[in-house]
Amino acid sequence: MRRIAMTVTAVAFAAMPFMASAQSNATATTDDSGHAYSSSSDWKAILNSDVDGGEGGVGGSNAPAPQYGGGYHRYPGSSNDRWSHIAIEAGAGFTAPLGNTTHGGPDYPLSIGETYGYNIRAGGGWNFTKHFATLIEYNFNRDKIPGSTLTELAVGSGLDQPLGGNVNIWSFTIQPVWYQPLTKTFGGYVTGGGGFYRKVTNLTEQVAECDYFYGCYGVPATVAHSSSNQGGLNFGVGAYWKAFGPDSNGKLFAEVRYTWVNSPTYNGVDANNFNSGTSSLLPVTFGVRF
Numbered sequence: 001m002r003r004i005a006m007t008v009t010a011v012a013f014a015a016m017p018f019m020a021s022a023q024s025n026a027t028a029t030t031d032d033s034g035h036a037y038s039s040s041s042d043w044k045a046i047l048n049s050d051v052d053g054g055e056g057g058v059g060g061s062n063a064p065a066p067q068y069g070g071g072y073h074r075y076p077g078s079s080n081d082r083w084s085h086i087a088i089e090a091g092a093g094f095t096a097p098l099g100n101t102t103h104g105g106p107d108y109p110l111s112i113g114e115t116y117g118y119n120i121r122a123g124g125g126w127n128f129t130k131h132f133a134t135l136i137e138y139n140f141n142r143d144k145i146p147g148s149t150l151t152e153l154a155v156g157s158g159l160d161q162p163l164g165g166n167v168n169i170w171s172f173t174i175q176p177v178w179y180q181p182l183t184k185t186f187g188g189y190v191t192g193g194g195g196f197y198r199k200v201t202n203l204t205e206q207v208a209e210c211d212y213f214y215g216c217y218g219v220p221a222t223v224a225h226s227s228s229n230q231g232g233l234n235f236g237v238g239a240y241w242k243a244f245g246p247d248s249n250g251k252l253f254a255e256v257r258y259t260w261v262n263s264p265t266y267n268g269v270d271a272n273n274f275n276s277g278t279s280s281l282l283p284v285t286f287g288v289r290f
Helices: 002-033 040-052 147-156
Strands: 086-097 115-127 132-144 164-181 186-211 215-241 251-261 279-289
Touching (some): 086 132, 115 164, 115 279, 164 251, 164 279
Antiparallel strands (some): 115 132, 132 164, 164 186, 251 279
16 A cells, blocks of 8 residues: 555656646636636626727727717708708798788779788708708798779679689799707797799689589689789798607798788789789798708
8 A cells, every 4th residue: 555655646746747837828828818708707898898888899989970979860960961951841821911912002993902811832942051041932822802892893894793803922932041949849040032923913703604514603704814023022030849859850830921022013004914013911831841
């Protein structure tokens, strides 16, 4: 037994240098790699560095930056989303005449007065920034002619029935718009512009029309017509609400606008040049803008 014990001891002492060398190599391998990948704590550290902004991670410096300065906003002003620069609007409302437009000019009855009507608007353009845009607008305003005026015209013309009539003004204008946010969802704006205006006045009377299915009935027929092309100006203020969210470019708006149309005055010769003279309107419009 004593011999066996001495033999085992000698073998153990002989193997000790080889065991120390293997342990040193393992340590060097671990140190060279920088991480002991068998350790669960090291894996957690790697994942945390990826999430918190480590290089090459999910939120790291090599990850693509969010658009528009940290959020997916559709505010204009970013070259990354060209669609956000397109400006579109549509709306409708009522129109009130102002000044001489309400009762006619000095050449009445050749300058016919107007009463309340309606307006329709559509436009498109470019949002240069979230504060400034320019649009090309189409506006259509239709005002009625007062019943008392139509009756007087019918009596003066020897007609045995009342006349009907309306005054239409449609236009193409260039409209700069300046937006001023007050909160994240509410704000105001001002606009002003000018362009081409066409004013058309129609006087109608009822005429009988008959067919096989419906019999005879009255339809309006134009008995007098006057039109003119001219320039005009407008100025308006409005308020908007970002009903689709604070980061949306869509806005519901309400606006009041003064419109001045430089219609020519009655020349004293052309009887068809009735309802002439400048027109002043106050359209109130509700709609949506993008």
